[in-house]
Amino acid sequence: MGARSRDRRKPSIVLLAVEIMAVTATGLAVNLLTNALPKSWGWLSDWRIFAGIAAISVIVTFAIQWVKGRNAAVSEDPDQIEESTVGGSAAADQSARATGTGSIAIAGHANNSILATGSDARIDARKSIVVEGNLSVPANMPVTKGIRNLPRPPSYRFVGRTDTLSQLHELLQRGPGGVLGQAVQGLGGVGKTEVALQYIKQWGPQYAGAWWLNAETFESIETELAGLAGSIDPTAAAALDTPKAADWALDWLSTHEGWLVVLDNVSELEHISRIVATTLNGGSILVTSRRQIPWSSLGLGSISISSLRRDASISLLSRVMGEGSEDADAALLASDLGDLPLALEQAGAYLAQSRSVSIANYRERLKGQPLAVLSEVAEGTPADRAVAATLKITTDAIAEKYPFALEILAILSYFAPQGIPTEIVTIGPEDQRTSGHELSARFEFLRRTA
DSSP states (O other): OHHHHHHHHHHHHHHHHHHHHHHHHHHHHHHHHHOOSOGGGGGGGOHHHHHHHHHHHHHHHHHHHHHHHHHOSBOOOGGGOOOOOSSSOOOGGGEEEBOSTTOOEEETTOOSOOSOOSTTOOTTSSOOOOOGGGOOOGGGSOOOOSEEOOSSOOOTTOOSOHHHHHHHHHHHHHOOSSOEEEEEEOOTTSSHHHHHHHHHHHHGGGSSEEEEEEOSSHHHHHHHHHHHHHHHOHHHHHHSOHHHHHHHHHHHHHTOOSEEEEEESOOOHHHHHHHHHTOOSSOEEEEEESSOOOGGGGTOEEEEOOSOOHHHHHHHHHHHHOTTOOHHHHHHHHHHTTTOHHHHHHHHHHHHHOTTSOHHHHHHHHHHOHHHHHHOOOTTSOGGGSHHHHHHHHHHHHHHHOHHHHHHHHHHTTSOSSOOOTHHHHSSSHHHHHHHHHHHHTTOSSOOOO
């Protein structure tokens, strides 16, 4: 294609030059042969003048053409076509590389993914032309050591849960073949994600590779799996759209052993059923969820975690607030906050920043304006880390699936923080009994104590 394009440009330049020289030569010949001009115009008969004009015309013409060619946005020269193929190549007459300011690489019969764009893109940061049928086989790609895609670093203030972490590790190691999977379930803010982060921190290096997936929706899982494919083989990720890249990642997981995948914040069982069903070759899956779901239907075990022990709560407050906090005051605040780790961390960070506010003042405000206080976060802390925001996610889920259960919860909030007779949520019409059961079985807002 490039050769033909150059051939089309050359005749226009040559033709223009020939026309100029032909006109000049004709004029010179007429003047010299006929001597028809007046004597005052005799200088025009000097052949050197016409030769000079012709030379200048040719030089200017070629200069203009050169400048235009240099500024052209697209070069079709086949020598400039950049190809990066895997087991095959794109047809040369259907591929090209754009040059100049703001250029991008283009290719016929190639995917729609772009590895790099911009006016400063270089030969090592361009789009690859990949023939999809000749991609690398997932089973042939080795496992790469490392922990990837963590949402944030594990907290250095982590306290308690030592027994939980040990139990979790033991269960993930002794499973009978296939996927070794465990779900960590509990109320929002109880520290499920932090437990998973601490597990990866402590035991992640023992796995062949570890990857963290946001599993809140099916779409987020698919996107994260596509990211996993890109981590293993960037060429495959560049060649495939998101669904196909996710399939490639699942194929890789199903043909390798020793990996760990964390599925964080699972909201529905069907969102993860495919990833569990297609990765049965010896990897490990760690799930976190607010929901109490029948995990055993997917072959997964489960561990429920609740609030911290009081001594761990006091220790967490002390770590967050620093020196100056009295254990007695911290114990009272921990009691007010139900020993919920997220609430304790939020309160401690706020008090550490607001030195003029004592624990006693904070407790008074908490009793008078609980929603306002539980919505306050320390400067620099994301708003969605507030307890009120976290609990709202759960109550919204309840309202969507079991609206009457939210009414039961509102009524129960007026009771003292002590045991409530189970008859309150088990008597009445069937829909009310079902709603009370869902509060207990699905969302852990209620817990049977006797």
